[in-house]
Amino acid sequence: MESKVTLKKISDLLSISISTVSRALKDHPDISLETRTKVKELAEMLDYQPNAYAINLRTNVSKVLGLIVPAISNNFYDSFISEVEKEARKTGYSLMILQSNDDPATEADNIRLCRLNRVAGIFISITAGTTDFTLFNRVEEAGIPIIFFDKVPPQTNYNKVCMADKQAAAKAAELIVNRHKKTVLALFGKNEMSITKERYQAFTSIFETQNGKTNLLIDHVESSAAAFNCTLNYFNNKQMPDAVFCMSDEILIGVMKAVQTLHIKIPQQLSIIAMSNGFIPTLYEPEITYVKTSGYDLGRLSFTKMMSCLQGNNTIEELHTGYEIVEGGSI
Amino acid sequence: MESKVTLKKISDLLSISISTVSRALKDHPDISLETRTKVKELAEMLDYQPNAYAINLRTNVSKVLGLIVPAISNNFYDSFISEVEKEARKTGYSLMILQSNDDPATEADNIRLCRLNRVAGIFISITAGTTDFTLFNRVEEAGIPIIFFDKVPPQTNYNKVCMADKQAAAKAAELIVNRHKKTVLALFGKNEMSITKERYQAFTSIFETQNGKTNLLIDHVESSAAAFNCTLNYFNNKQMPDAVFCMSDEILIGVMKAVQTLHIKIPQQLSIIAMSNGFIPTLYEPEITYVKTSGYDLGRLSFTKMMSCLQGNNTIEELHTGYEIVEGGSI
């Protein structure tokens, strides 16, 4: 374990003052070229690494951003995280990542950890059970911007970045309507989730304008397994749909297992359309046609908003990413 | 933006010294219960947050761990990260995450960032092109332990934590041999990857002991798409395998698309066995039988080793996770 290289050590070795070393290292114009190169060479040689803790303590400027999600290993969040990390690194920021495990208490702990580590700003997708926002308010009062993304609070006084859920769900509905499907099975997630509500409302409203031309069957499922059973059930005991809409990748997975079990031919016997982040639909043959709402896009948008906040922009707004139809062969 | 709450502020408000406040907050036995509660109450009221930068600067003890991977959004790394984060939080550590994008220069930058942020230790899965290890050596000389995981350097003088790749691949081969398959198509990844070499060698050696009872067809593919084409090719133009082995999820995905295209019945017409982290094989019906090498296990093992290093254990070792057969219905 070698002794740490500090400005003092360099200044001693060169018999110049600490401040001169500090300035030389930052190319301060006051310092003579000669001294500058001398200092830099030695710093290089000794593998000098500035101490971020000392810098932060002195300047009160942190180059670390906090990112809190319910779970990292999730096809959606990991793409978000990946994108934010990439942008952050470009800008000289580092990312501190924390998981709440969908538990409000852990989430609160994580917020505290962010504060302890004096992060410059926080990205957060809140848990399903988050109801107390005083902690968040305190963070913002301390001048630390928070960007809520994906799972966001209902209040309007926060910066939020969301998927274009409504428009995307409506678009999926339109695709189905345009194909003149007779019986459409639409599968949504848990009713309580705000994301379900939004997608549900936008999707069904398109069919309402159709008044009754299409037979719309709606169900809510809580997991892939439930989607699997639900689909089997419809095909075995109820009306045979000629189109299935899946609100999420999780649901699509269950539906596709049922499709494989029943040996249903896609798209000849059944059309499938999904909303997805983009990976799962490509696993099948033919690939599934889906409306893409991208975690990468959301990450980029969130990061841009964060930078703008960090630069002093105080406008509170709710931003939305775009969406895109990705054609597979399933409709 | 309210003014920061510091020890000094509390001490002023209470007209006692800073050190008394500091001690009271840490339940130092010297401090009277009265003072202790008084201080704690005020700290609570003011929402006091200790400054990690100041603490670190003073004590030279950082509670942050660095974690560098080629890419975050990857079914394997995200489970590793998830597990490490969970363990870290339990122990009071936070995680700083960096991506190298499989670029050695970016990787080097990331190492520097870890140093700048004075991380207590580093977990890293190196890029395919990492050849210069002086940077790593310097980090270790500075007393910062490095745990290499998954993609590890060939040298023996590092702490490494790896999958039980050889044993797992051998186990997969045994499963096939025991079923008396006639023609086995075994698909491996890029030849240069150390992971490919290990799996390849272990897998084929099992068949060698069989001397020729089984017709073993071997191919190397670089992507899901290549695996897809390769599989189609074998079934359309070459010998029809009655079993396929997939070295990775990526390959399995391509093979399964081909299976769907050709309408091959699993397991009646074809057996499939894979090596996987555990998610992809469950997407199909029947689910694919696989040898599981878990990112979570690897994360836990890596973290344990890190803690041991941090506590002064200097034993350099290469650790391996276990593996597990997960029965689907594909063989």
Added chain:
DNA sequence: ATGAAAGCGCTAACAA
């Protein structure tokens, strides 16, 4: 062009 000195917030040895 360079140096001296103060101070960021905290801890810990020493004093009282």
Added chain:
DNA sequence: TTGTTAGCGCTTTCAT
């Protein structure tokens, strides 16, 4: 039981 003080490594103002 509490206070005083030095100092972690750095930046920055003010002097020289």
